[in-house]
Amino acid sequence: MEFKKTSAIYAQIAEYVGDNVLRKNWEADYRLPSIREMAVALEVNPNTVARTYAYLEEQGIIYTQRGIGYFVAKDAYKRVLAWRKKDFLQNDLPAVFKMMSLLNISFSELQILRGNYESK
Amino acid sequence: MEFKKTSAIYAQIAEYVGDNVLRKNWEADYRLPSIREMAVALEVNPNTVARTYAYLEEQGIIYTQRGIGYFVAKDAYKRVLAWRKKDFLQNDLPAVFKMMSLLNISFSELQILRGNYESK
């Protein structure tokens, strides 16, 4: 049996950035908090944030202007969406359907539950 | 920012046992692997498995016969179902709905995806 391990902190920070892009809090060319600011805010080592930013830059989600800072890329929304959608469809959703099957929860039940959450 | 932690190993083992009950691999009065066997198989300390079994016994999901072993309780299925359903509705489902909202995935889309998974 393989036990779940806590995902790396840098990856969790990447998700946090992605969330802000998806929610359109941070749109194209928005300047991200500096590595140092972010590190303080999240109570994390600056190197960890640097790693996150480097990773996001590789993915084409943010870009850097040396000496100025990091900015949200033009097509960041599109890319984040693709990235997260892939994750969701490949990992989360199958797990949910599997669980629904085990728990004998029908799809119509799900629709009702969905209504409950939205009304909150 | 609060980082996600994995649940404790003993709790993950409890889920594993629960899964086997839900899948009806292990039915009422089925004898669980002994604490020591399980510990070797999962490569954890026997105390950790003992903790899992003690926890499940409290929940009325398994029972013990001293010197013999642990067995699946009569109404284990019912209890596991209630336990996992509560978890699913309180934790997993809200996360899924939130993600669907972020990713702009509609409910009808979900239904189609569901069909794809089932046909596999």
Place this chain on the structure above:
Amino acid sequence: MEFKKTSAIYAQIAEYVGDNVLRKNWEADYRLPSIREMAVALEVNPNTVARTYAYLEEQGIIYTQRGIGYFVAKDAYKRVLAWRKKDFLQNDLPAVFKMMSLLNISFSELQILRGNYESK
């Protein structure tokens, strides 16, 4: 012949805590001695005290605040009373009545003895 065993240490500590609640030495929201303090005071391993506290928490008799300590629950008195009353009626009392029968002690005699103890 089945020889009498003493109850586990962690259970005896639980009784000790219960006594303090029943005597109203420790009332609602009273902070229990920390696991380590208690372990030193009772000369047992911290794990043993931790086990006691975990057990009492499950029973709803105490609650925990991470990083702070354990506290007596609001309805601890009620719960301890129920717990101990059940024990008393099921175990202690039958033994006493059996012994009275063996010793030919009548109920009225008991009442007199009771008076003697109270006057002390």
Place this chain on the structure above:
Amino acid sequence: MEFKKTSAIYAQIAEYVGDNVLRKNWEADYRLPSIREMAVALEVNPNTVARTYAYLEEQGIIYTQRGIGYFVAKDAYKRVLAWRKKDFLQNDLPAVFKMMSLLNISFSELQILRGNYESK
């Protein structure tokens, strides 16, 4: 805190013999099971039974005829009664009254409970 320790096995066997005298299963001059028989029956080392018999002989509850066996003494009943009564009055009863006080159980309640047990 002093934890309860299991009382010595030889003492528990002595209680067992005493019970049989009190119940008048074993009356004056009744021949006790031999040390070996008793040891086998109780799954105990013969030395332990020997210790019990020696102890009971000291107390004048049994007597021995070398090469024949152990027998219940003439005034065994009287002596056992005195011995157990002392124990009961000094140890058990005060504990019970203390517990009744903690649990708010009145004497009249006790009388009712007594009726319940007797009818079983």
Place this chain on the structure above:
DNA sequence: GTGGTCTAGACCACC
């Protein structure tokens, strides 16, 4: 400092 978890290894009683 606090509790929460895990490992390692031991001893006991029961079967």
Place this chain on the structure above:
DNA sequence: GTGGTCTAGACCACA
């Protein structure tokens, strides 16, 4: 062999 308990010592997150 089984489970049940206890000790010793470690690391983590929270405050």
